[in-house]
Amino acid sequence: MKHATHIIAASAAALVLTTGACSPNWKVKRIDPEKTVDLDYRFDDEDAKQIARGMIEDALGKPWINEYMAVNEKRPMVVVGNVKNETEDYINPDLFTDVIQEELLNSGKVRFIAERDLRAELRQERIEDLEFRDPATIKNAAMEKGADYMMLGRIKDVKERSVDQRQVVNFYQVTLELIDIETNEKVWIESREIKKTAKR
Numbered sequence: 078m079k080h081a082t083h084i085i086a087a088s089a090a091a092l093v094l095t096t097g098a099c100s101p102n103w104k105v106k107r108i109d110p111e112k113t114v115d116l117d118y119r120f121d122d123e124d125a126k127q128i129a130r131g132m133i134e135d136a137l138g139k140p141w142i143n144e145y146m147a148v149n150e151k152r153p154m155v156v157v158g159n160v161k162n163e164t165e166d167y168i169n170p171d172l173f174t175d176v177i178q179e180e181l182l183n184s185g186k187v188r189f190i191a192e193r194d195l196r197a198e199l200r201q202e203r204i205e206d207l208e209f210r211d212p213a214t215i216k217n218a219a220m221e222k223g224a225d226y227m228m229l230g231r232i233k234d235v236k237e238r239s240v241d242q243r244q245v246v247n248f249y250q251v252t253l254e255l256i257d258i259e260t261n262e263k264v265w266i267e268s269r270e271i272k273k274t275a276k277r
Contacts, residue, residue, distance in 0.1 A: 118247050118275035120164070120234075125172035128251045131269045132173070133180045141255065141264040142186050145225065155181070155255065156190040156224035164234040164249070173251070174228070190224045226255045226264065247273045 108114070113123045145153040157178060160170035181187040230253040237246040254266040 118245050118273050119166050120168045120232075120247075120249055120271070122172060124249065124271045124273075126176070127271065128269045129173040129176040129180075132177050132251075132253055132267055135267045136177070136181060136255075136265060137184055137186065139265050144264075152186060152188050153225045154188045154190060154222055155226045155228055157192055158227045158229045160230040160232065160253070162232045164232055165236075166234065168232055170230070170232065174230075174253075177228075177253075188222075190222060224258055227258055228253060228255055230254065243277050245275045247271075247275075249273075 142153060157174055160174060162168050162170065178189055182189050230251065233250045233252075235248040237248075238244070249271040250268055251271075252266065252268040255264050256262065257264055
């Protein structure tokens with residue numbers, strides 16, 4: 078019986094130690110989202126903001142919008158396509174493409190079509206409309222607007238380390254382009270670079 082008691086006590090102690098090791102006491106502090114916090118040398122939210130700001134200014138300043146409106150007498154319709162991450166880091170392109178989309182849309186000069194997954198969800202909703210809802214409130218099918226341009230892009234990087242491995246230089250290049258869906262013509266292209274160094 079004593080042997081069993083010792084086993085239970087030892088197991089309990091091990092559980093406490095394990096639980097303590099897995100539950101460090103983090104001190105959490107909220108800060109201004111605009112404040113830059115660099116924890117390491119990889120691509121982060123501040124890099125995404127810099128990319129977005131530069132892309133927005135350039136896209137609105139180039140002639141593709143006015144050229145389209147001069148011929149078609151309406152604002153161009155854009156859909157966001159794939160932005161390929163060709164780096165070894167995890168980078169979510171939505172961090173900057175969402176901001177770019179928001180600012181271009183709010184400028185009143187560009188219209189956007191919902192992304193592919195959202196369009197699928199909306200189509201499913203219309204199918205359910207036909208089956209279950211009051212016919213007077215059903216939205217028409219096959220009334221979707223077609224996009225004039227697709228925004229595509231890629232993210233590339235170059236990493237360099239010193240011989241003693243104590244210094245790292247990271248270079249990121251983000252390129253976005255707008256392509257005429259009907260003609261495959263590129264009407265706008267812009268690249269932005271981020272370069273970061275870290276020492277230890």
